[in-house]
Amino acid sequence: MTKHKFLVYLLAFFLTISTNEVTGQRKSKNKTKPIIETKTTLVASPKLVVGIVVDQMRYDYLTRFWSHYGEGGFKRMVNEGFICKNNHFNYAPTSTGPGHTSVYTGTTPATHGIIGNNWYDKEIDKEVYCASDDSYTSIGTMTNAGQMSPHRMNVTTITDQLRLHTQMRGKTIAIALKDRGAVLPGGHTANAAYWFYGENEGNWITSSYYMNELPKWVKDFNAKRSVDEYKKPWTTLKDINTYLESGVDANRYEGLFEGETKSTFPHDVSSLWDKNDGYDMLKATAYGNSITADFALEALKSESLGIDGITDFLAVSFSSTDYVGHKFGVNSKEVQDTYLRLDKDLERLFNALDARVGEGEYTVFLTADHGAIDVPNYLKDNKIPTSNTGMGSMKDTFMEFLKFKFGTTDVVKNISNGQVFLDHKVVDNLDMDLDDAQETIAMELLNYEAVDRVYTAEQMWANQYTSGIPYILQNGYNQKRSGDVLMVLKPGYIDYSETGSTHGSAQIYDTHVPLLFFGKGIKSGSTVARTEIPDIAPTIAALLGIAFPNGTTGKPIVEVLE
Secondary structure, eight states, X not given: XXXXXXXXXXXXXXXXXXXXXXXXXXXXXXXXXXXXXXXOOOOOOOSEEEEXXXXXXXXXXXXXXXXXOOTTTHXXXXXXXXXXXXXXXXXXXXXXXXXXXXXXHSSOXXXXXXXXXXXXXXXXXXXXXXXXXXXXXXXXOSSSTTOBOSTTOOSOOHHHHHHHHTTTOSXXXXXXXXXXXXXXXXXXXXXXXXXXXXXXXXXXXXXXXXXXXXXHHHHHHHHHTGGGGGOSOBOOSSOGGGOTTSOXXXXXXXXXXXXXXXXXXXXXXXXHTGGGTBTHHHHTSXXXXXXXXXXXXXXXXXXXXXXXXXXXXXXXXXXXXXXXXXXXXXTSHHHHHHHHHHHHHHHHHHHHHIIIIITTSEEEEEEESOOXXXXXHHHHHTTOOOBSOXXXXXXXXXXXXXXXXXXXXXXXXXXXXXXXXXXXXXXXXXXXXXXXXXXXXXXXHTTSTTXXXXXXXXXXXXXXXXXXXXXXXXXXXXXXXXXXXXXXXXXXXXXXXXXXXXXXXXXXXXXXXXXXXXXXXXXXXXEOSOEEGGGHHHHHHXXXXXXXXXXXXXXXXXXXXX
């Protein structure tokens, strides 16, 4: 063999080896073995997503009442799913309308525009309600209680995005005792949103925004009068002597139903019925959540949710927890009993989902729309700084200041939701710069005992806050809808009655709420890293592989998803 041929054969040998390595082949016993490639699952495809918002649920209700819960409700979600232990609202005011909207839009009032349950509308110079819309008619009642729509919400919801993604074939059904707890989560495209009208009717109703008449199954449900089963004394689910996680039953911190002389168990619903607006009384008992669960179970069946390959969405808000908290306070036996009974209702719901949709075929998240503060008188009795006199006690002094400084009180048009709205025309006629007027008023308010800090609209416009109270306020500040001066009361200070609990502030007792996920596509585990309410919608969107709501500012919680 010549030297030239030897070099050619040698080159061919090395080329053969290189080619086999590049193409991913190995020769062994004359067999070629391909390299194994791993596959990435783009999406989880649950048949149904269930969003649960528990109105006024503080995070510590999970831990305080843990030993009383059964295995099938809250504990099932924690043990089988993922819990975010440091979950917060990242804006104020913390109330029901903004809360539900932020959960479902993945953003804050600064973007979605629902800045309160009610707010002063600067454009039309009057107060508006977050869900009201008199261009529609009531369906299921002769009252105006059904004149609602989501038209004041500026962006899409996760429920909207799912409808769009499925070419409107996936259903969205939203349910709550409160109209705003159904209308806002349902989004702009819901097939239906239902809420409960009490007084002398006790029916589930809706708006002509969604339909021209109630479906037969809703009419049948109302006609069945199953709600009347709850017209009975409210007694404790367990022996009240075992309720060691709440205060004594007889105390001065709780409100009374009309006609009661004491706020202790049992509460005789039947004898108090007429004095407490009939069926409306049930909202302020633990039974209101059971009524909601009953209707949600009927919707699951009658709307055939989660039975095919196209993902549906059931949005459920349990509102009675809020009514009970407002009346009796967060440390009451009534609140504890309400959560123990809600745990049973959650178990009923999960069992029905297992049976109808299939265990492991649905995904659930549970959170709250805000927290709540302890009753100030209770805190005071335990030597904690507090007061239930906020802006109300300052109003006369403030009006006198306006007369002295500006020569008129007309410079202020409205005070609500912790904000002062100025009349910009009056300020201009006084030959003042708007930012100077804002600062002058802010400095005055800072002198008042209950006020902890103040910020002006100019500061909200000019700065980008990234932490603390100003960050929370800025996320709640909508340039078109919010006021000129923003007030923050001291921790423990509220504008409220002598009894019961409330919410609405930027303080941690109002922002810290639970966040639980479980079901298809969800890991088992927990995190103490900070998560925020606007993170929920993009997390669900990432799980489903659909577009984020169009105003999203939150981010997916990566630890949650498989």
